[in-house]
Amino acid sequence: MKKQLIKRVQRLPKGMCLFGVIGLALLFIGCGKVGEKPSITQEPLPYKMDALKPYISDQTMRVHYGKHYTGYVDKANQLLKGGAFEDKTAEEIIVLTAGKEEHTAIFNNVAQAWNHAFFWKCLKPDGGKVDGKLADLIIKSFGSFDTFKQNFLEAAKSQFGSGWTWLVLDGEKLKIITTANADTPIAHGLKPLFTVDVWEHAYYLDYQNRRADFVNDVLDHLADWDFVAFQLKSTEK
Numbered sequence: 001m002k003k004q005l006i007k008r009v010q011r012l013p014k015g016m017c018l019f020g021v022i023g024l025a026l027l028f029i030g031c032g033k034v035g036e037k038p039s040i041t042q043e044p045l046p047y048k049m050d051a052l053k054p055y056i057s058d059q060t061m062r063v064h065y066g067k068h069y070t071g072y073v074d075k076a077n078q079l080l081k082g083g084a085f086e087d088k089t090a091e092e093i094i095v096l097t098a099g100k101e102e103h104t105a106i107f108n109n110v111a112q113a114w115n116h117a118f119f120w121k122c123l124k125p126d127g128g129k130v131d132g133k134l135a136d137l138i139i140k141s142f143g144s145f146d147t148f149k150q151n152f153l154e155a156a157k158s159q160f161g162s163g164w165t166w167l168v169l170d171g172e173k174l175k176i177i178t179t180a181n182a183d184t185p186i187a188h189g190l191k192p193l194f195t196v197d198v199w200e201h202a203y204y205l206d207y208q209n210r211r212a213d214f215v216n217d218v219l220d221h222l223a224d225w226d227f228v229a230f231q232l233k234s235t236e237k
């Protein structure tokens with residue numbers, strides 16, 4: 001009995017020691033993770049995966065947000081880890097790597113991560129309604145909202161292969177541009193206000209080859225013009 005008690009007392013410090021070591025290790029790992037903040041953060045989707053139905057299905061969103069977008073964010077962070085751009089913002093990295101052959105992979109993945117994060121915010125369920133100052137500026141820039149819509153659709157259709165269609169601020173007026181692959185207006189010093197992803201992965205499951213129908217539905221039902229107005233307001237001095 002006495003012997004057993006001694007044994008237990010002898011075991012106790014060892015056990016405590018083990019817990020202590022595990023505790024310290026966990027603390028260390030925890031601190032390490034805080035210190036290793038990824039350069040490019042994955043933006044949460046501002047609505048549910050099925051919120052954009054029937055115009056964009058949850059199946060499309062699961063693949064588009066969950067696989068393609070996540071893939072760009074993960075790849076960007078892998079490429080940036082330990083490199084010269086690690087502490088820079090996505091916008092800074094895009095400007096610093098644009099057009100530089102040696103940084104093509106970083107540019108492509110960081111720009112795609114940025115473009116997608118922006119694109120999710122351009123959409124909302126029950127969107128498509130524009131008013132106020134923004135509606136006036138659209139009319140001033142394009143003649144009418146309908147002309148803006150037709151021009152935007154034409155631009156989206158004419159983008160050969162993968163890319164993006166954008167509404168940007170060019171001086172005092174609005175302008176529609178397209179960019180190929182991962183390219184983005186911020187690489188060209190332009191202020192993006194709104195975008196539609198026209199890579200096939202954005203619409204193929206729901207629309208197959210009918211890209212214009214997809215863009216038309218986005219403009220009529222999903223475009224978050226409040227977000228666009230907020231982007232525009234952020235440019236005012």
Ligand code: MN
Nearest residue numbers: 068197199202
């Ligand atoms: Mn995409």
